[in-house]
Amino acid sequence: MQSSAPPRLRGGRSRTLAAFTALAALVSSAGCTVANSDAAGSTGTAGSTLRVVLAQEPPTLEPCEASLTSTGVVVRSNITEPLIERDPETGELQPLLATGWQRTDPTTWSLDLRSGVTFHDGQEFTAEDAAFSIDRAVNSDLACNVDGYVFDGKDLEVAVTGDMSLTVTTPDPDPILPLRLSFIEVVPRTTSTEDKVREPVGTGPYVLDDWETGVSISLRRNDSYWGEAPAYPEARYVWRSEPSVRAAMITKGEADLATALNPEDATDENSVAYPNNETVALRLDGREPPLDDIRVRRAMDMAVEREAIVDTLLAGLAEPAAQLVPDGVVGYNDELRGTPTDLDAARELVAEAAADGAPIDREISLIARNGQFPRVAETAEALQYQLARLGLNVRIEMLDTAAHLQYQLRPLPEDVGPVALLIMHGNQTGDAAFTASQYLLSEGAQSTFGTPELDAEIAAASALSGQERQEALARVLADQNADVAQYVHLAHMRGLMGISPGVHYEPNSASGDELRLADVRPAGREGS
Template identity: 85%
Template sequence: MQSTAPPRLRGGRSRTLAALAALTALVPTAGCTVANSDATGSTGTAGTTLRVVLAQEPPTLEPCEASLTSTGVVVRSNISEPLIERDPESGELQPLLATEWEQTEPTTWALEVRSGVTFHDGQPFTAEDAAFSIDRAVNSDLACNVDGYVFDGKDVEVAATGETTLTVTTEDPDPILPLRLSFIEVVPRTTATDAKVREPVGTGPYAIEDWETGVSISLRRNDDYWGEAPAFPEARYVWRSEPAVRAAMITKGEADLATALNPEDATEDNSVAYPNNETTALRLDGREAPLDDIRVRRAIDLAIERQAISDTLFDGLAEPAAQLVPDGVVGYNDELAPTTPDPDAARALIEEAAADGVPVDRRISLIARNGQFPRVAETAEALQYQLAEVGLNVEITMLDTAAHLQYQLRPMPEDAGPVALLIMHGNQTGDAAFTASQYLLSEGAQSTFGTADMDERIADASALSGPERADALADVLAAQNDDIAQYAHLAHMRGLMGISGAVRYEPNSASGDELRLSEVRPADQEGS
């Protein structure tokens, strides 16, 4: 693994680099001991149990929340499955629980579902279950993440027209409805609709054996699975918040897979780097002063030393970003370049805003999530330093997943003051319309504000297909930078997954959100 040397910085920028270097020195090295490692219950189970160590315990296993990374990494394609799946390498849609789909009318799609599939509790899977799952995730009052993130909060009409056929009708023509359906996990029609479930029943290759809160989640192989049987009879998830601990568990043979390792803990023997489609950014809440002034938001964008952060804190496993989606996503704008840092220009904007009465000295809360990505706390400290250098008063707040979600998703906390939220967005759909409707629309589930013009741009782009769609979405991303500046983009990330010598697995861009256990094989298995 090769790391790019930090760029040469002149004048005041050298102090920023020095601060980053000092922060990096605070990060623990890999030469650590694993506290309470015997408590994992993993030692000695290699060969029959696939052992996975996560950065955090999933907040829920509810399938309609599987578009949340911390839930989807366990649930998606392991416990439950969608009708259609997107190949993370090619971007093509492939049959799963649905075998065929076609657009029969401008607003209607017809689907054929697979026969001979059963749920973990023995119930047969039919088109009624598929229709129920769509209706439950999109039209109910459960406030599922997939409803806002994938379907933009718009209801659909869905009906089973036969034992294996169903139709889905949208209010307006939707050229990418099959892609949206790939985010809905199928559950039996006996599933509760008045509350989210803790231990779901699905059709996947694994079923839940036990979830001991705060300790572990155990899965057992579904021997009646309709597809190819996974190699491991059992799987067990534990979680350790310290990346060095997760890496040490791989090295010591206490885990087979570990998510989100830090660069300093990674070696050629214990990890693999992979593109994870994640983009980090600061979301600037434009509802509160001083962030309601675009000059202040532009100043923040100009203050950030993206290359220094990428090189020093991310060890070169990131590229400075100019937009919320990486290359390869429909709508990626290859004409956008990361903002060149200019602290002097940033200070001038702050001073200009102050002269007009903007309260630029008001404290801004920089909120980040523990375990959000490697060295997240150090990244927050670097951003705090850089913003202070241009005259802003920033205080860091580190939160756990549940508390961070309160700021990330609507309805957001009232009277929280000005907030710069550190986010990490992974567009696993391959289409920037999902990013735009979620993060840029005025009433988007993860947007704090917007404009009527931006809303119209997003609506128009979402109705198009082919090259016209890509161009229109690229214009949307450019307009965010030119006209709104709700986001100060940081970096397109690469992940580091710990993989022991006992297993074979090739991570891909979806692995951080959808870690398919059926793709993991014992190292000594023939053909692996």
């Protein structure tokens, strides 16, 4: 993870493997014409309104769903705030609405809270609100995303011990509870516990002013904010599904920030490349033949040309991956390297499996999601071509988000045959235990299978802290590759954020999930 500002985007690498000539010809540049576009700053003037264009409209602004990228990019640390904040550059936990925390016994943590903070509706923030927010997000029947993703569905015992103090007790020892708590956005204790809210109230530097469904979301500066006032009095979000349109809005001065640009639309003048914490991989369903044979899974891993995909299709805005988490995440194993391409050895493994009865001619569905990342369709075609060289019968299915989620999350669809699912995993937490519990456990929410041995390793590693935790999680990732091989790791991605010359903002690994408006300054006021 870089600690300095990421470099401006430069031209893509020119090296193109001969086998990819045909595929490269399929990639055409998208146009940059804005048709009937609503200028992002139509409710304010440039300089007073920060204008942001997103790839899609948030499905909800409910704070307990802020771990969803499309919600968190608006809500987190803008409208609402957590008790504890993780620095995306260093990974260190920092005080926010909590000023301090300590572990008082193996299962209990005590927290001291910040005084003098008020919610947008004028209510004073107290320990009652903090306890309520934890209960609402984790212990209620609201089915909040943060409950399953961060807390694995385990209830917490929360007790108020003073006006500005509380304790949180976990069912089992949890050395990273403060990190988990950094995903809970604090709301007033008057917030509904029966329904998720459309218009959140928080303590953040901005107040929700208006959400015109299908059109825009407007925020205004919280003049009673306890911290440093943000530079812009107003912020307005609009959304455009086409990356070329988002890029054109930056170029034409219609937006100040734009998320998720495509390489062909990016220039030195309109965008910045940054590490976005996302890793692309093929998840192999090891329950179905021929993917239930580890020799076939290993052969598929050996057949993929990662460098060619990164250089040719991803325009160099990625690096070959050997694990599901990038550098900077606790547990990242810096000794792992992407599997070298070796077609001869891969074909031998497939032949051995076939000789033992593996049905290698059975159709394998390679499933990807439309718009998953730039040039995803071409990447799927490249993988199909590479795997076909092993004699495997691979068919591509491009799905929308809802249909893709049916294959990504348990309960997984039945009677669909062997599936190689193209996934893009972003570890927002900075700790590989979250990845392991979701993607590597035998019954993980986004895992198709596993082994008892790896399950035991994950459980043991999750109970550790410090350097022991780092080393144990690194072994988990290595043992996944060696003994399970559920994943063909492809690339650690870099994002492209559109940034107009009129603003100064340095994207970081959290920017795709948590775009902190208070970090944006007018150009020339970087230090103010």
